[in-house]
Amino acid sequence: MTLLSASVSRSRRTALTALCILAFLCISCGAGKGNRLREASMRRECRANMNALATDQALYRLNNGVWARRMEDLDELANRDEPLACPECGRTYELEITSEGYAISCPMDKHGRIETGIASWREGVVDAER
Ligand SMILES: [Zn+2]
Numbered sequence: 001m002t003l004l005s006a007s008v009s010r011s012r013r014t015a016l017t018a019l020c021i022l023a024f025l026c027i028s029c030g031a032g033k034g035n036r037l038r039e040a041s042m043r044r045e046c047r048a049n050m051n052a053l054a055t056d057q058a059l060y061r062l063n064n065g066v067w068a069r070r071m072e073d074l075d076e077l078a079n080r081d082e083p084l085a086c087p088e089c090g091r092t093y094e095l096e097i098t099s100e101g102y103a104i105s106c107p108m109d110k111h112g113r114i115e116t117g118i119a120s121w122r123e124g125v126v127d128a129e130r
Contacts, residue, residue, distance in 0.1 A: 042088045046111035047121065049084040053093060053104045054114045067102045071095050086111065 056074040061067055068074050071092060075083050083092045091107035101116030112120040 042086075043111050045087045046106050047119070049086070050093065050104050050106065050112070050114050050119070052078070053084060053095075054117055054119075057102055057104070058117065067097060068095070069097055 053071075053074055056078050057068060060074060060077050063077075068077070071083055074080075074095075085092050086106050086108055088110065089108045094103075094105045094107055096103050098115065103113055103115045105113035114120070
C-alpha cells in the first residue's frame with residue numbers, strides 16, 4: 001500500500017514538473033513571438049521613413065536639379081519639424097551623396113538603405129528580414 005502511494009505521488013510529481021516545463025516553454029515562446037512582432041514593426045516603420053526620405057529626395061531634385069546634401073533640406077521640403085529617426089535607436093538617418101546619386105541608411109545599419117531610389121530590401125516587401 002505504501003509502495004503504491006509512493007509511486008503514485010512520484011508520477012504525480014513528474015506530471016507536475018512536465019506541466020511546469022510546458023508552461024515555461026509556452027510563456028517563453030509567446031515572449032519570443034512578441035519580440036519578433038515588435039522587431040518587424042520597427043523594421044517596417046524604419047523602412048517607411050526611408051521611403052519617405054527617398055520621395056523627398058526625388059522632389060528636391062525635381063525642384064532644384066540636384067540631390068539634397070543635408071537632411072535639413074529634406075525636412076524643410078516636407079515641412080517636418082522633427083527629423084525622421086529610426087524607431088529602434090532613435091537616431092536620425094544618414095544621408096550621403098554618391099557617384100550615382102545618394103544613399104539614405106538606417107543609423108543602426110540594421111533595417112537597410114535606399115540608394116538613389118533603390119531599396120536594399122525586396123521591392124514591396126517592407127517586412128522581410130533582408
Ligand atoms: Zn532603423
